[in-house]
Amino acid sequence: MGEPVRVSVVAQDPVLEAGARTSLQCHGDIAVALPGERAQVAVIMVDRVTPEVMETVRAARQADQRREIVLVATELAAGDAAQAFAAGTRGLLRRSEATAERLAWTVVAAAAGDCTLPPDLLDGLLDHGHGDGARRAGAVAAPAGWELSEREQAVLRLVADGRETEEIARELCYSSRTVTTVVHDVTRRFRLRNRAHAVAFALRAGLL
Numbered sequence: 001m002g003e004p005v006r007v008s009v010v011a012q013d014p015v016l017e018a019g020a021r022t023s024l025q026c027h028g029d030i031a032v033a034l035p036g037e038r039a040q041v042a043v044i045m046v047d048r049v050t051p052e053v054m055e056t057v058r059a060a061r062q063a064d065q066r067r068e069i070v071l072v073a074t075e076l077a078a079g080d081a082a083q084a085f086a087a088g089t090r091g092l093l094r095r096s097e098a099t100a101e102r103l104a105w106t107v108v109a110a111a112a113g114d115c116t117l118p119p120d121l122l123d124g125l126l127d128h129g130h131g132d133g134a135r136r137a138g139a140v141a142a143p144a145g146w147e148l149s150e151r152e153q154a155v156l157r158l159v160a161d162g163r164e165t166e167e168i169a170r171e172l173c174y175s176s177r178t179v180t181t182v183v184h185d186v187t188r189r190f191r192l193r194n195r196a197h198a199v200a201f202a203l204r205a206g207l208l
Contacts, residue, residue, distance in 0.1 A: 004031040005111040011045035023100035045072045049080040054087045061088035068110040081121040092117040115194030119162040155182045160199045
């Protein structure tokens with residue numbers, strides 16, 4: 001086991017913040033940073049994704065470009081994913097879905113450079129990336145000559161089903177690193193922003 005991921009927690013509700021810190025401290029791969037210590041991941045807990053929250057995310061990213069942001073919100077609207085990822089968020093969770101284990105997994109995934117969000121918010125992310133015209137047409141055109149390998153298709157199909165990296169690795173008998181690499185290669189080749197955008201683009205382009 002390597003060094004634990006150092007994480008800081010900021011919440012509008014101090015009771016909620018204390019609860020999140022306690023749950024994260026119980027995870028062996030995570031260490032909650034002390035005041036003044038550098039954190040690899042910052043968990044920001046809010047009620048709604050507002051312009052003020054987006055400014056907070058941008059400021060946190062600009063303060064330390066190596067720090068990743070996980071945003072936990074009580075309410076998430078359809079277009080919130082696009083705004084959150086554009087501002088620099090690496091992981092996005094609804095508070096109702098942020099169990100201790102899922103929050104910890106999202107933090108560890110963010111530290112590894114993996115993006116996560118609720119599967120039902122994929123459409124909002126796609127709208128942001130390709131515009132209303134592509135949505136009305138029902139599909140976007142994949143660049144000529146571009147296609148997905150069987151391995152890439154298998155991985156992205158499971159991502160589209162909401163599977164997490166470890167689950168995908170177990171089902172396909174790959175290592176977690178291989179799964180992460182496959183997704184990274186697809187996003188880089190198609191000039192996409194993250195795994196959610198990769199799945200949405202591949203589905204609408206008929207690559208899956």
